[in-house]
Amino acid sequence: MNRQGKVRFAKWYSDYSVKKYRLNVDVHKLISSRDQKHQSNFVEFQNNKLVYKRYAGLYFIAGIDLADNELIYLSSIHLLVEILDAYFENVCELDLVFNFHKIYAVLDEMFLAGEIQETSKDLILKRLEYIDSLE
Amino acid sequence: MTTSLRSFIKSVRASKTIADERSIIKRESALIRTSFKDTAITHQVRRVNIQKLLYLYILGEKTHFGQIECIKLLASPNFIDKRLGYLATMLILDENQEVLTLLTNSLNNDLNHPNQFIVSLALATFGNIASPELARDLYTDVEKVISCNNNYLKKKAAIVASKIVEKEPDLSEIFISQVDQLLNSHDHGVLIGATKLIRSLYTVSPEFRQELISKIPKIIELLKSLLSSNLNQDYDLVNIHDPFLQIALIRTLRTFFTDDEQYQSTSKYNEQLNDILTIVVSNNDFSKNAGGSVIHEAVKTIFSIQNLDPALKVLGINTLGELLSAKKENNNRYIALNTLLSVVEIEPLAVQRHRSTIVACLSDLDISIKRRALELSFAILDNSNIRILIKEILNFLEDPINNDKDLKLYITTNIVNILERSELIPNEKWKFDTLARLVKSNGDFITQSISSQILGLIINIPNSDELKTYTVNKLFKLGYEDYNQNGLNLIVSWLVGEYGDLLLKSKLQDETAITDDMLSDYLISLANLQNDNNTLISYILTSSLKLSGRISSSSSKNKLKNFIESKTKSVDLGIQIKAVSYSVIFNEPDHIKKGLLDKMPPPPIKVKDTITLTNRISKPLTTGTSINSTHSNNGKTSKTEDLLLDLMDDEPIPNQKSSNEVDLLNDIFNNNGPQATGGKSSSNDILGLFDSPAQLQQQQPNKSTSLGIEALKTDKVKVSFTLKQVESGSALIETQISNLTSSKISNLQLLIAVPKTQKLTMSSISNPIIDEFGIVTQDLKIVGSKSSKIKLRVKFEFDINGVKQTEQFDFGKFKETL
Numbered sequence: 007m008n009r010q011g012k013v014r015f016a017k018w019y020s021d022y023s024v025k026k027y028r029l030n031v032d033v034h035k036l037i038s039s040r041d042q043k044h045q046s047n048f049v050e051f052q053n054n055k056l057v058y059k060r061y062a063g064l065y066f067i068a069g070i071d072l073a074d075n076e077l078i079y080l081s082s083i084h085l086l087v088e089i090l091d092a093y094f095e096n097v098c099e100l101d102l103v104f105n106f107h108k109i110y111a112v113l114d115e116m117f118l119a120g121e122i123q124e125t126s127k128d129l130i131l132k133r134l135e136y137i138d139s140l141e
Numbered sequence: 142m143t144t145s146l147r148s149f150i151k152s153v154r155a156s157k158t159i160a161d162e163r164s165i166i167k168r169e170s171a172l173i174r175t176s177f178k179d180t181a182i183t184h185q186v187r188r189v190n191i192q193k194l195l196y197l198y199i200l201g202e203k204t205h206f207g208q209i210e211c212i213k214l215l216a217s218p219n220f221i222d223k224r225l226g227y228l229a230t231m232l233i234l235d236e237n238q239e240v241l242t243l244l245t246n247s248l249n250n251d252l253n254h255p256n257q258f259i260v261s262l263a264l265a266t267f268g269n270i271a272s273p274e275l276a277r278d279l280y281t282d283v284e285k286v287i288s289c290n291n292n293y294l295k296k297k298a299a300i301v302a303s304k305i306v307e308k309e310p311d312l313s314e315i316f317i318s319q320v321d322q323l324l325n326s327h328d329h330g331v332l333i334g335a336t337k338l339i340r341s342l343y344t345v346s347p348e349f350r351q352e353l354i355s356k357i358p359k360i361i362e363l364l365k366s367l368l369s370s371n372l373n374q375d376y377d378l379v380n381i382h383d384p385f386l387q388i389a390l391i392r393t394l395r396t397f398f399t400d401d402e403q404y405q406s407t408s409k410y411n412e413q414l415n416d417i418l419t420i421v422v423s424n425n426d427f428s429k430n431a432g433g434s435v436i437h438e439a440v441k442t443i444f445s446i447q448n449l450d451p452a453l454k455v456l457g458i459n460t461l462g463e464l465l466s467a468k469k470e471n472n473n474r475y476i477a478l479n480t481l482l483s484v485v486e487i488e489p490l491a492v493q494r495h496r497s498t499i500v501a502c503l504s505d506l507d508i509s510i511k512r513r514a515l516e517l518s519f520a521i522l523d524n525s526n527i528r529i530l531i532k533e534i535l536n537f538l539e540d541p542i543n544n545d546k547d548l549k550l551y552i553t554t555n556i557v558n559i560l561e562r563s564e565l566i567p568n569e570k571w572k573f574d575t576l577a578r579l580v581k582s583n584g585d586f587i588t589q590s591i592s593s594q595i596l597g598l599i600i601n602i603p604n605s606d607e608l609k610t611y612t613v614n615k616l617f618k619l620g621y622e623d624y625n626q627n628g629l630n631l632i633v634s635w636l637v638g639e640y641g642d643l644l645l646k647s648k649l650q651d652e653t654a655i656t657d658d659m660l661s662d663y664l665i666s667l668a669n670l671q672n673d674n675n676t677l678i679s680y681i682l683t684s685s686l687k688l689s690g691r692i693s694s695s696s697s698k699n700k701l702k703n704f705i706e707s708k709t710k711s712v713d714l715g716i717q718i719k720a721v722s723y724s725v726i727f728n729e730p731d732h733i734k735k736g737l738l739d740k741m742p743p744p745p746i747k748v749k750d751t752i753t754l755t756n757r758i759s760k761p762l763t764t765g766t767s768i769n770s771t772h773s774n775n776g777k778t779s780k781t782e783d784l785l786l787d788l789m790d791d792e793p794i795p796n797q798k799s800s801n802e803v804d805l806l807n808d809i810f811n812n813n814g815p816q817a818t819g820g821k822s823s824s825n826d827i828l829g830l831f832d833s834p835a836q837l838q839q840q841q842p843n844k845s846t847s848l849g850i851e852a853l854k855t856d857k858v859k860v861s862f863t864l865k866q867v868e869s870g871s872a873l874i875e876t877q878i879s880n881l882t883s884s885k886i887s888n889l890q891l892l893i894a895v896p897k898t899q900k901l902t903m904s905s906i907s908n909p910i911i912d913e914f915g916i917v918t919q920d921l922k923i924v925g926s927k928s929s930k931i932k933l934r935v936k937f938e939f940d941i942n943g944v945k946q947t948e949q950f951d952f953g954k955f956k957e958t959l
Contacts, residue, residue: 048472048475048476048509049509075388075392075434075437075438075441076434076437076472076475076476077431077433077434077437077472077476078384078385078388078431078434078435078438080434080472081384081385081431081434082385103150103154104147104150106195106196106199107192107195107225107228110228110231110232111224111228114228114231114265118264118265118268118269118297118300118301121300121303121333121334121337122333122385123296123297123300123330123333123334124296124330126329126330129330133293136258137224137258
């Protein structure tokens with residue numbers, strides 16, 4: 007999601023069939039109003055917690071359970087960004103805009119059904135390269 | 142005809158206005174639909190269509206029309222088609238769609254595909270949108286994959302398996318046998334998957350818990366070897382052994398050890414757990430997120446398990462204290478406060494040691510940290526630190542940068558609740574000084590229910606006590622100087638009416654004596670200033686009437702009389718009714734008035750549940766709702782209070798007063814009139830206008846009996862009936878049976894008979910077992926000839942402590958008829 011609240015990519019791991027759009031708007035309102043320097047990267051939202059981090063103009067936001075470990079999700083967001091950066095070679099927002107379908111492939115290699123499944127950056131990158139070569 | 146995805150994205154981005162954008166999107170969406178209908182399109186075109194569809198999805202547009210198309214695409218033999226098809230399916234479909242059945246066949250084929258990437262796609266899709274039906278149809282395929290030698294697929298299959306058992310617990314048996322071989326893997330991904338599967342199995346199928354618990358040594362072993370091995374470049378973040386795996390392992394251990402039912406079988410591993418957690422905590426440092434997350438997980442585990450080594454708990458609390466004070470690291474602070482909050486109930490003393498750090502967090506800029514610090518401050522409050530803590534909190538409250546309305550309301554409510562708990566209060570004078578300071582700085586955030594509580598506290602001071610005069614005088618001085626705070630106005634206007642005589646004996650700040658005129662002028666000018674605040678006007682009306690009985694100056698009395706009479710033309714119905722009744726009472730002879738205007742008896746103080754500000758794991762309430770619920774409560778109470786304010790006009794007959802008054806008083810001060818909803822009270826007002834006051838009186842007691850009419854009370858049980866609905870010829874009655882003992886009541890059976898002219902239908906009882914001090918209900922429906930009386934003969938049986946008991950009684954207390 008960028009600073010203007012435009013969604014660049016989103017994936018829902020549980021059933022949120024109602025009002026996804028509304029949720030997006032609310033989440034954006036909440037997060038963009040927060041002070042980056044002085045506030046923590048966690049905020050409660052409805053029955054979940056949001057863990058977010060801003061990289062340049064983009065927010066990476068993960069909605070997690072109240073009982074989940076916030077810091078590790080923060081680490082995984084960072085890992086995701088590192089992988090994206092390596093995959094797109096210096097990633098920028100426009101890469102994500104035009105290649106949104108590829109991001110999902112990255113996500114799928116890293117997470118499955120909301121659970122982290124692979125934590126090795128090199129391994130994920132190798133896989134992605136190979137999969138792309140199949141096309 | 143069809144353009145590329147790129148140009149579509151570009152044109153959407155290039156559009157200047159929202160209308161432009163909409164029209165482009167609409168057009169494209171229509172094009173895609175038409176194109177779907179064309180059976181002759183190539184795969185190339187189909188792919189572009191789906192890509193665009195996904196873009197629409199990201200924009201938040203409707204995409205349901207593409208569901209079938211996605212499934213068609215993934216059935217194609219080409220990898221590129223499959224890839225996009227599965228991707229789109231994962232996003233656009235969810236487990237509730239009927240078209241999922243169309244997917245079964247493709248998934249089945251692809252799970253057995255020789256190409257591992259195709260299998261992986263199928264697994265990912267399955268994991269994301271698994272439905273119970275799919276789980277049943279495809280579990281054999283997943284079982285095959287999970288036992289293969291390919292780590293890449295194994296880890297995915299493990300997670301998918303965990304999803305399968307979550308959807309369909311009956312399948313646990315299939316996968317439990319896989320746990321061992323998964324745990325023997327050396328691949329981190331597989332191990333993470335294995336822990337997830339273990340947790341899911343543990344949660345959904347109790348019959349396998351023992352078997353899973355026997356894996357504890359293995360898991361501890363894994364954790365130990367992970368910590369002692371050399372760093373593995375692939376997995377480790379900034380010199381920390383794969384934190385993801387560490388956390389997954391610790392979390393799994395926590396799942397086992399927090400299950401009280403299995404305490405017998407897990408406790409023998411306690412020592413090993415102690416050791417490993419100590420190693421974990423000392424092996425990581427929280428200067429980096431990853432290390433911090435591991436420590437956090439370990440500390441959380443330490444506190445969620447009972448009977449661990451106390452030394453470990455101390456280590457845990459100290460770690461948290463360090464986290465709190467270490468440096469300006471908000472993430473760590475947030476987490477530390479959060480964990481402390483969950484710990485405070487178990488180890489209050491240890492948490493108290495960090496009081497100063499916690500209080501320092503009150504001045505943090507982050508609102509969520511502030512909230513937590515605040516809640517924690519209230520949680521650690523006891524009689525040893527009440528003075529200093531309340532002082533800090535009031536300082537916080539008076540600081541102008543803290544203007545969050547919810548927070549202020551929370552603080553005010555909480556402080557008043559604390560002041561009601563006399564065991565915490567160092568002395569009475571301190572109590573009322575604090576109260577005055579609270580009212581002064583925060584008068585706007587005192588809601589009606591809080592002001593009722595405050596007034597309750599004041600009424601409860603013995604009449605002879607100097608303190609009463611002192612407090613009333615102190616508050617009056619505040620109100621006299623500041624007309625702008627709503628809560629303060631309410632309190633002071635009420636006090637003037639009730640304790641005008643005490644005020645007359647006291648003095649103002651500058652030693653001028655308080656006179657009759659001063660009091661009546663205060664009320665009247667307050668009313669003029671706040672003319673549109675109906676609640677306040679109601680308070681002032683009652684006060685004026687009461688004050689008239691406490692003062693001697695006839696000019697002041699006349700002013701009050703004129704004021705009351707001026708309100709008889711008020712546009713507000715409630716106020717008008719009140720003013721009219723009051724002006725009648727005003728003209729009654731003194732001896733009648735005296736009985737009516739006497740001081741209120743002190744109401745009992747009810748212990749309040751503490752309200753929480755933040756989400757706790759145990760009570761997954763959002764902040765929003767917890768605060769909303771206080772609001773809605775307030776809304777209800779205010780209605781009840783209106784009833785109390787109406788008290789006077791309902792009582793032209795003094796001899797009925799006493800019993801009623803106390804009831805209504807309880808209502809006002811205890812806020813326990815959940816039935817007094819807005820609708821009812823307003824209809825009451827209307828009734829009051831047209832009917833005799835006697836009818837009003839009859840209605841009001843009904844409201845206070847919201848818990849039903851008691852029919853039987855023994856030392857073990859209480860039975861009461863509530864009439865939920867009466868229509869001509871039929872009635873709906875709720876029976877409530879409460880257990881008054883501290884042991885379980887079981888095999889409860891209720892037999893009820895009605896007169897022969899009526900017919901009874903009983904619903905099943907909500908629960909045949911009543912927990913200690915619990916309540917169960919059962920609904921009855923009675924149908925009979927119109928306006929016949931409801932009579933019940935009740936016989937009921939139950940077992941308590943294994944002894945059978947029988948009770949029988951008749952009940953006919955309902956005034957209402959069919």
